[in-house]
Amino acid sequence: MKQTNFINREIYTERIRPFVNTQMIKVIVGQRRVGKSFLLYQLMNEIKNSFPNSDILYINKELYEFDNVKNYEDLIKFVREKRQNLSEKCFLFIDEIQDIAQFEKALRSFFAEGDFDIYITGSNANLLSGELATILSGRYIEFKVFGLSYAEFLQFHNLQDSDDAFTKFYKFGGLPYLINLPFNENIVMEYLKNIYNTIILKDIVDRYKLRQSRYLNDLSVYLADTVGNIFSAYRISEYLKNQRVEMSPKIILEYMNFLCNAFLIQRISPAALQGKQFLKIGEKYYFEDLGIRHAIRPFRANDIGQVLENLVCHHLMVCGYALSIGKNGEKEIDFVAEKNGEKMYVQVATTLFDEKTREREFGNLLAIKDNYPKIVVTMDKVEGASFQGIKQIPIRKFLLEQK
Numbered sequence: 001m002k003q004t005n006f007i008n009r010e011i012y013t014e015r016i017r018p019f020v021n022t023q024m025i026k027v028i029v030g031q032r033r034v035g036k037s038f039l040l041y042q043l044m045n046e047i048k049n050s051f052p053n054s055d056i057l058y059i060n061k062e063l064y065e066f067d068n069v070k071n072y073e074d075l076i077k078f079v080r081e082k083r084q085n086l087s088e089k090c091f092l093f094i095d096e097i098q099d100i101a102q103f104e105k106a107l108r109s110f111f112a113e114g115d116f117d118i119y120i121t122g123s124n125a126n127l128l129s130g131e132l133a134t135i136l137s138g139r140y141i142e143f144k145v146f147g148l149s150y151a152e153f154l155q156f157h158n159l160q161d162s163d164d165a166f167t168k169f170y171k172f173g174g175l176p177y178l179i180n181l182p183f184n185e186n187i188v189m190e191y192l193k194n195i196y197n198t199i200i201l202k203d204i205v206d207r208y209k210l211r212q213s214r215y216l217n218d219l220s221v222y223l224a225d226t227v228g229n230i231f232s233a234y235r236i237s238e239y240l241k242n243q244r245v246e247m248s249p250k251i252i253l254e255y256m257n258f259l260c261n262a263f264l265i266q267r268i269s270p271a272a273l274q275g276k277q278f279l280k281i282g283e284k285y286y287f288e289d290l291g292i293r294h295a296i297r298p299f300r301a302n303d304i305g306q307v308l309e310n311l312v313c314h315h316l317m318v319c320g321y322a323l324s325i326g327k328n329g330e331k332e333i334d335f336v337a338e339k340n341g342e343k344m345y346v347q348v349a350t351t352l353f354d355e356k357t358r359e360r361e362f363g364n365l366l367a368i369k370d371n372y373p374k375i376v377v378t379m380d381k382v383e384g385a386s387f388q389g390i391k392q393i394p395i396r397k398f399l400l401e402q403k
Contacts, residue, residue: 006038007156011318013042016143020047021089021117025107025136027128028121030145031263031288032203033195035176036121037062039145040093043119047091054088061099071101076109091117098122098207111139123203125261146318147289148174150311150399166396170307171299173291174314192295196220196264203262218245219255223265223285224297227306228313228334231256231283256285263288266313271324271336273368284325286313304379308395309334309348312377315399316346331364343372350379352392362387 019026020043028036037060044056057079059066069078075094083090092110097103097120110116120127128140148156150169156179159165172178172188175195181187200220205213218240233249233256240247247255259265270282287293290310299307316323316337326333326345335346345365352358365374366388374390377398385392393401 006041007152008042009035009039009152011149011152012039012143012145013046015320016043017046019141021051023111023114023117023139025111025140026119027140027142028119028145029125029127029142029263030121030123031147032123032199033175033177034145034147034263034288036123036145037095038176040095040119040121044091044093051089051091053085055083055085055090056093057082057090058093058095060095062096069100072103072106075100075103075106079106079110089115089117092119094118094120096121096123098124098127104128108136111136123199123262124207125263144317146174146314148176149315149318150174150396161396161400170290170311171294173289173294175289175291178291188291189295192289192291196292196295199262199264204258208258215245215247215251216255216259218243219247219252220259220264220296223259224287224293227286227293227303228284228309231285260285264292266317268313268323268325268335270327273326273328273333273336282325282327286310288314290314305348305350308350308377308379311395311399312346312348315402319403326368328364328367331367333364333368343370345372345374347374347376348378349376352376352378352380352382358387362390365390 016026028039030036044058048056059069059078069075079092107118110118128136153169153174154161154165156176168183172183173192178188181191200213200216204210204216222236222239233252236252237247237249260267265285265287268284268286287310290307312335313323316335321337321339324336326336333345334348337344337346345368347361347365349357349361352361361376368374376390376392377395378392379395380392381394382392383394
């Protein structure tokens with residue numbers, strides 16, 4: 001364990017801490033560079049203090065020193081050689097485990113022995129799938145890690161909440177490594193483009209044995225340009241055809257799954273507000289990191305509506321809400337957020353100064369006949385405004401106060 005200086009991301013350590021020193025395998029997933037490795041360092045530091053006599057073994061497949069751990073046999077051999085105190089539980093941490101061939105066989109072996117406490121990270125949503133998921137059903141718990149929230153962004157960069165800080169946040173995004181870079185657009189965007197290329201090439205092209213990345217790039221640019229729009233594979237296929245890019249709707253859907261599995265984008269599905277039935281059309285997609293979105297497609301002032309919607313989506317997911325798009329007849333609710341059996345309805349609008357916009361946003365919420373909280377998030381700096389019990393909340397206040 002080499003890293004000792006880090007900013008604690010308590011929102012995640014608090015969720016994982018109750019499962020430390022249990023038989024549950026802790027599976028930590030998320031897009032590359034959102035801070036999964038540093039979360040492991042934080043956990044290792046706590047465990048070292050709580051269990052000073054136990055072995056703590058750490059493997060990071062992105063580091064050259066672990067290049068010889070290529071498959072499950074190498075992994076088992078490495079652990080056997082490095083383990084010292086056989087009378088104590090071994091805390092095993094494996095970073096980017098998907099780069100170890102058939103890693104599931106080693107996990108199954110370690111789990112069966114009963115004296116390992118296992119933590120793994122990966123950059124794929126289907127990290128545990130198929131046979132392993134069946135065998136370990138009920139024996140592992142998954143934690144999703146996101147880029148920095150606005151509150152974390154201020155903490156990491158030692159900033160006070162302000163218009164300037166907020167602008168930096170939505171333009172450059174929340175990847176933790178930005179703490180090491182100046183807020184220079186050329187420098188930051190070059191870094192973010194490299195992260196994007198790594199995700200495309202390593203987490204998608206290499207993993208799924210694709211012949212080329214051009215289709216993924218074309219699709220990513222289209223998604224960056226249409227954040228929060230209703231998705232239609234057929235419409236995208238027609239659009240790309242006009243750009244002289246031939247992609248069938250079937251291929252588009254397949255590649256969308258690849259992008260989601262790599263956590264580059266988040267899929268939000270619609271749900272009927274009248275009853276529990278999920279609809280089969282009208283999905284929306286948002287970027288995990290707005291900085292990467294702007295590296296793919298440079299930010300323009302008239303993007304602010306899409307940016308706000310993406311910020312709200314990201315923040316609600318960081319807070320642990322399950323999200324869907326509300327469909328109440330012809331009326332649409334941007335986000336139906338559910339957590340711990342409670343529900344909240346959230347509309348997003350750049351401003352409510354326009355009467356038609358105000359009628360639409362409040363009207364859609366007023367049509368919902370239940371007593372769960374209903375709010376409208378805007379760029380307006382109006383404090384404490386409400387209409388028939390529906391609160392209007394400025395975006396910065398929402399990002400800092402909504403838990």
